[in-house]
Amino acid sequence: TQLLEQSPQFLSIQEGENLTVYCNSSSVFSSLQWYRQEPGEGPVLLVTVVTGGEVKKLKRLTFQFGDARKDSSLHITAAQTGDTGLYLCAGASGTYKYIFGTGTRLKVLA
């Protein structure tokens, strides 16, 4: 069974601090997505990474796909209160089926 472990599970930081969230697996994925979910809403796609070693930037968010395509990280620079939410990674098994990670709940304090 493929599993995606995210760490940390919970993170509470002050506004302006930097943070990194990790998504790890023993399985190889053809692509990996990061989502952010807020209460009462569905996950919102942030980015898709496809190539091993790929780095994508979305304003203050930097996403990296591991060289072996088994792991990924999300780094947020100078966190803001608006970054608060549940961050999910999801790895594609083939082209269609996604395995979701356990989630990282981030709270950014003013």
Add this chain to the structure above:
Amino acid sequence: EAGVTQFPSHSVIEKGQTVTLRCDPISGHDNLYWYRRVMGKEIKFLLHFVKESKQDESGMPNNRFLAERTGGTYSTLKVQPAELEDSGVYFCASSQIRVGILSYNEQFFGPGTRLTVL
């Protein structure tokens, strides 16, 4: 462009009753997925449609769950009869495959239906 919509947003039913959840995907998306998150667990895949055909239903928990996508547009997920362990949030997602040197699949999620079985 409208996103994925789901109805109802919440449903509270008694054990043994039937509930039908509906998903309207993004217009033009051939792929439609159902996922479920039960309390404290990760989101888990239930099944995948390509147009009106079931491509993969390996995640469906048991035969009390029936998904349909007549005409390849909206989809319904019926639970009959509902059990306590069916409680959770049911998400629908849709996608089109981005074909290129590296094909990949960007899924867009609906807001979910929160099902509570009492």
